[in-house]
Amino acid sequence: MTELFAAAGHLAIPRISYLSIMPVLILLGGGVGLLGISALWPRQLPPSAGTAVGVLVAAAALVASLVQWVDVSNHGPHVAIAGAVVQDGFSVLISMLVSISVLLALFVSDTWLKRERVGGPELQVLMLVSASGAVIMGEANDLIVVFLGLEIMSIALYVLAAFNARRQESGEAGLKYFVLGSFSSAVFVYGIALVYGATGTSNLPQIADYLARNVLLHQGLLLAGVALLLVGFAFKVAAVPFHLWTPDVYQGAPTPVTGFMAAIAKAGGFAALLRVFVSSFGLLRSDWQPAVWLVAVLTLVLGSVVALVQRDVKRMLAYSSINHAGFVLLGLQAATARGVEAAAYYLFTYSFMVVGSFAVITLVAGPGDAAHDLENYRGLSRRSPWLALSLTVLLLSQAGVPFTTGFLAKLEVVSAAVGAGSDALAVIAMVSAAIAAFFYLRVVFTMYSGAPATAGAHVDGGGGMPAELPRPSGALLLAADVSVAQAPTAVSVLGEQGTGQPIPSGAVVAISLCVAVTVLFGVWPAPLTSFAHLARLIIQ
């Protein structure tokens, strides 16, 4: 009796290593702090201020991740806070990825907020909070913590999808995402319960340990739990057949949010999926690999085939993101250290491509965020050469053209699949990449052909976006100056558009960064690949 009392009196508080959750604390604290500032501010907080604070917070989170990286490379991977979170190369890579993605997305949404005159810092707050959820998923070492991260990330994303109150589609997207997301979360929690029932723990290393020490006579309970967890994750990363929400939500959500969502929801979802399946259920791989194989095939094929018939660029990129999810699943299906590294590399490079692509789409869409039809891209190269060139680079990278990061990403996952003996899957993936190349190239072709569509007239008119757009960066201009004898200099390109309207510098920063990373590390892959080699799970 006294013992029980003593135990209750001294609640065992675990030692908290603040470094291990520093990026989460910064993102969450920054978000809440920003909300507080805006509440206390006498007038409405201008979007620029919200962006500035948000960017600082994201940069701080990035720095914290770098400190974590130094820590991991000096002291090796370790668990912290009573085994709730883990710090290893993989978690650090994910938190860097998420910090960078939120930073870039904040720049893009700054442009969008000013154009749509949607006030308030709530967008930035929600992005930061959602990002903190994704970081938690990357470093979660317990199924409950995974769920915690999943919900923090998702609930913020539901609201973000519905953020543009003036567009009906946006509200619809938010609601759909919310209903289906809750549904899949319920399935996920049920999966946790079943796994707990089968193994007596929800801690990931302990699950692995339990499976290593015990031979289960009846695996039914455990495997059912694994299946339900897979459903929950597959919903988040938009794998077929749990992808049905994706096109509607991607299309309905505000465009900068779509890019953000595609980057971090995939990153967070896949981070936890890889860790749970490869680390904890590694011994069951012969059971879940065929299931993942099937999901991967469906995802690859459906993502590329249905994208072919889309006329709406946002919707097309939604299917393309499904196709990309299939490629990352290749890394999971391999279930090797190589596969995990390849998947991490893929997610890292993909986040730049997708945030950059949606940044361009945000600009082309024009006021009202409405012009997403393929016809609106006709003749973009003439209206705004820099924008067209940027989107071309990013789409080619998504298609996996050499000398872009996308090529190496595809190469890595495919060779990981081949290394694990999944030759057929590798072949299917490559065929799907070939089909996917068609619709990427169709956008590129449309941009570089034909006269500007009349439908896009409002794009050029009055407050039109692309007209006053792009300030070409020096590096890009170099190519133009060399290849075209009479190429105008930087000054004259700007001079053509001297309409006196403000240049949406936020989007320009984001797009330039995305393009630069995509090209630079495509041509010179060594730094990024060696960085990805550090993305090891604490338990392989």
Added chain:
Amino acid sequence: MIHAAFLMFLLPLAGFVVLALSGRRLGDPLAGWVGTATVTGSFVVACITAAGLLGMPGPARHFDQTLFTWIPVGGLNVKAALLVDPLSMTMALFVTGVSALIHLYSIGYMKGDRDYPKFFLYMNLFVASMLLLVLGDNLLFTFVGWEGVGVCSYWLVAFWFGRPSAASAGKKAFLYNRLADVGFLVAIFLVFERTGTLQYQGIFAHVSSIDPASRTAICLLLFAAAAGKSAQLPLFPWLADAMEGPTPVSALIHAATMVTAGVYLMCRINPILGLSHPAQLVVASVGVATAFVAATIGCAQQDIKKVLAYSTVSQLGYMFLAVGTGAYEAAIFLMVAHAFFKAELFLGAGSVIHGLDDEQDLKRMGNLRRWMPLTFATFIFGWLAIAGIPPLAGFWAKGDVLDNAYVRFPALWFVGLVTAALTAYYMSRLSALAFWGDDRWRDVLKARPGQHGQGAEPHDAPRVMAVPLVVLAVLSFVGGVLLLPWHPGWAPLSWLGPVFGARLYDAHLSGTSLWVLGLVDTVVALGGLGVALPLWSAQAHRPELEPAVLQRSYFLDDIYDAVIGRPGQALARFSAVVVDNRIIDGAVNGVGRLARLSGTGLRRVQTGFVRQYALGIVIGAVGLLAFMVARAWS
């Protein structure tokens, strides 16, 4: 100080970037001076690096500078690294030195050109690529430089792309080179497959474990690439057409540097080549055959630059003869000497062309020695050097090559000797037509009142063009003498020893036979000169000595056109009309239609109703559950 080696290729690259960004603003002549300055800086760095290398003890003269890891993919780990050793430094020294002189010359030559800054932009990029080629420490890096010089050559040959002939010459050069580069690529694959590395030191360490057939294959594949770049049989016709480029380009790229890249490559892989006798025989035979064929063509050309172009092809053939006989040092010796005297000849020819308002036809020159004394005086050195008259550089260098051939392949030596006579003949013919005889140019200048006005007379080049002429003339004269082993302690050629091993004929030829061979060379050269000079200064038109078969270079272009060009076009037409339209497009459209149909079908699933989406999730979940649970009970 040797650690500054990377600056060598970084400086011209920086010049390229500066010119690319602000070339137009710098304009004429500032852009030219910027380009010249970076290349001169590069030459200074090369001298410093070479001095650093000399400071090391002989066998240890080897320095690997790793800049960064470039491509780490699986087992392939390519570093961006520079290899500084006597061979690469010899190349780097003469490449940067000659480039600096020709850049200087171009400031005058290109004056007033519409695309003046662009010219120096390409030239700087060319120098950077060329240095990458010679300094690269692995095959892939060399290949990047190889392609870089190829594309610069294309841009520069087609520099005046408004002229259809220049545009098509550029294309021709590019296509011949690309065709040959396939050999390089396949060789890279083969080397990697056999040795697991692309780094030269690593490859040479594994050389004994490569089977003989593969060794020969690697050498021959690389030789195929070299034959394209260095214009050997049967891939040489592009070089004559490449003379459509501005004359400084011809001097730098198509005489002194780029075309010697093939020779450099074969010398670089000497540890493999030395072990493959069939490959050596092929290289030597192709080399000497090219030397002979090109020399005969050179005897009948009318265009001053074309004569020089064929003479370049011929001299390159000599270099490959040396490589094939294992006399790599002789090849490098001839390459350096050739760079001096051929650059001299081209710049002299450029000076003549410049003075005559872009006239290139030898038959419309004549007696220019009275009007262009400086050009004539400097040209003499180049002419006598290439003809092989002692004591100029060409005599020593060519003698070295022929001596080695005499020991190794006597039959090839004989062909080489005949070629030497022809060389003296066609170069003397050129000089006689240009500098002796009557003032045939008067009609030209009368008919075409150019920048010099009606009835003007040819004149020497401005000072900025004269300086390089004089420097190169001096180098053509002393280049050979300085390198002779006058004193036991002075043996400059042994500087290449660590890369190539001992010289071949040292062990085989006595001092007397060396003297005799030298004498034979001299007699042959004087014979060619003695025949041509009186013959062609007396009379400019001798159709009997210029048969059409030689003038049209053995109809090689027509033969290629008939054998490859026309069937190729027919095949292309067949592919375009039948294969592409019917078969491939049919298949692609079929697949596309299938994908589209299934896409349209699958799209119907996307109803937009949440309840149906939820149902989709349920079906998927049930399916997965069933699958997993079934595994548990199976």
